[in-house]
Amino acid sequence: MDLQPSQTTFKHYLLFLSGQFVSMLGSNVAQFVIVWWVTLETKSAVYLSIASFAAFTPFVALTPFTGVFADRWNRKILIGVTDLLQALIALIIITLFWLNAISIWTLIVLIAIRGVFQAFQAPAVSTLIPLMVPSDKLSRINGLNFLLSGVVGFIGPVTAAMMLEIWAIHEILWLDVATFLIATVPLIIIKIPIVKTGIDGGKTSFTRDFIDGLAFIKNARGFIALLMTAMMINFLAMPLDVLFPYYIKFIHQGGASELAFIMATSQVGMLLGGLLMSVIRGFRRKMFTAMCLLYVFFVAYALIALSPKGFFWFIASVMFAAHFCLPIINVSFMTVVQMIVPKHLYGRVNSVMMTLCNLASPLGMIISGPLAEFTGVVNLFLGCSVLGAFFLTLSLTFTDIRYIEETRAVN
Template identity: 25%
Template sequence: MTQNRSKPRPIANSAPKGYKGMFRSLESRNFRLFVTGQSISLIGTWIQRIAMPWLVYDLTHSVFLLGLIGFTGQIPVFLLGPFAGVITDRWNKRNLLLYTQALAMLQAFAIALLIVLGIVQIWMLIILSIILGCITALDNPARQSFLIEMVGKKENLGNAIALNSTMVNVARLIGPSIAGIILASTGESACFAINGLSFLLVIISLLRMRIEQQTLKPKQSQFLSSFKEGIKYTFGFAPIKAVILLLALMSLMGMPYAVLMPVFAKEILHGGSHTFGFLMGATGLGALMGAIYLASRKNVLGLEKLIPFACVLFGAGLIAFSFSRYLPLSLFFLIFAGLGMMMQMASSNTIIQTIVDDDKRGRVMSFYSMALMGTAPFGSLIFGSLAQWIGAPHTLVIGGISCILGAIVFIKNLPNLKTQIHPIYIQQGIMENPLDNLEE
């Protein structure tokens, strides 16, 4: 497939070694501002993510409604994601993020107010979850494609993605623990209020950034044509297609494990909100370990082999966790599941953003977001229904086996994918051209 790219730069050996190399993308002032604001906001986001299923289960005691609330919160990403990608490629990304962050802040405050007033009902939470899902559908591709503008140097993009993942998973580690304490001492309303306040820091950081004038796609070009072009480009290039499909499978049959964590905490491990927080925190610890490892890598080389390995690790971790009835052992297995989950997600993101054309980045990343989050609502419904029928442990076994089988298919296609990815790496200066050595 033809790739329109600028003159290659020798970036393979440009990354500094050691701890300095792990944080090289922070050389950019804009990315430092983003990390400062987002690191606090993400803790608030994870506090809300823990509080929402706990609130739903406390109100209804229904495993199915746990799945339903996950479905309604993420289905807009599946339905609206590709259209959001077109908007992202045509509009100013920083302005889009300012709007999405402000709207998400209002959504969190609305739930907090309903709880304080004592009028919160499940149908209200479903509506507000749908609203947040619509916001997220636009926020995700804008945020992912805005990374390159914040970082500036494309050779630091992979490191920025890994550091962003590190930041997410530090929050994943801290947020659930804080949420468990707040839920036990204050209640759900404080969790949503804290998340609402945390968005202010992101808005301030975005306003302080100095972004060069973007070259946007002309507004007179047809929206539908841009939409079709994005689909053709994403699924017409085998490496992007394969990475996105495996990610979608993991999201469909693995990621919904989170909706069953209240069941494992209460019914299987016989704990409370603290146990729930520990379970989610263990996954975050493993994910943090994976993100730190990826940040320490010099470049993208070898990530195409790491993706299926990480998917197998994630699936195996879920299967092992499903058989555990001892909390420390359960936490141990979830650490490995989180490690595999993060390595697959971040590696997929890095490879896609490295090989994609800049003028189609928003549309491709909308399909990445659609695979990561858009398929999860269907998985939430599947997991909720299966858990009610065969139990939560057996449901996780099915999910883990599905992830492992998907990784095996990916491995079989790996030689063909490498033959299409490596010429792009050579063109960008990421790897040497073996023909050059033969000529010498």
């Protein structure tokens, strides 16, 4: 039997989450600054695609295996070590900017290395929620996570844009290092429960653990259909995610302040969506709700593509609506998964799940730039929105995705 979450573990998780919030803020500022530097330095949609591909591919390639490690290794040590290694990469980037020795390809390599460390850390962090949070609080905690992401997404771009007016890039990136170090303090204080693996707590092989995760995904009704749908949606959303700075700068003739304004407004939407999900117990038909709101997202995608030039308020309003839906979609999805996956399998199942969901994302990232050069950014956005709604309809009509909530975990 698994250890059941208690009020004590719940309080420890909230303390851990406070440190992660600080760390996410520093990382968000650093990401904005680096992406804007790549946009201005290269003036190329292709380089934005390559940089995104380099950051994300290690995560997709490694998480099926790192999730098994998250179930087998000491989670506190794993999270702490990967945090410090990411801070080290940030220090190297700072030094190169300070010496004026940075190049786009050097930056891409360092971003990829940091992605490797994130691939080890993310599954370990994700396992803490079902491990430390009581089941009746899962929806609210998932909502709280998106609420905090919205706060970070709102504060981060605005802070970064203001800092760019005052300081050099290498000076701004010190914030990333400082927040990484601050996040280690709660991690040192808290206690993370240890879940026994294998029969009667005995050791099992890495291969056996990996196969167990795949077996659960294969046998849970509707799970594979859900993952395939998520994979296609993530693939089609990549052009908007990767090329948005380019779209604002070169299609709408905007600057860092306009980009920051739109990103901050969109994150207010995510903040409010996260706030909603943190105060209610979730929707009764979680997957149906999520799928309906995905249609809203793709309509918003099309409206962004069709926005008149320079209508930044319109773009911001549509982004607000789209991002309001995202926490509801993701919280509904994550809560269903956390309820049906046994705790002792969660790390490996979650990692395989994340990999399959994001399997097409690196391809979407790397081809977004060339496709934009060939078809135009506006046509690319519009085409992806139409295809997204089409594949969503096929999934709802012809797969078992609507039955996934009938599965129940056996811990």
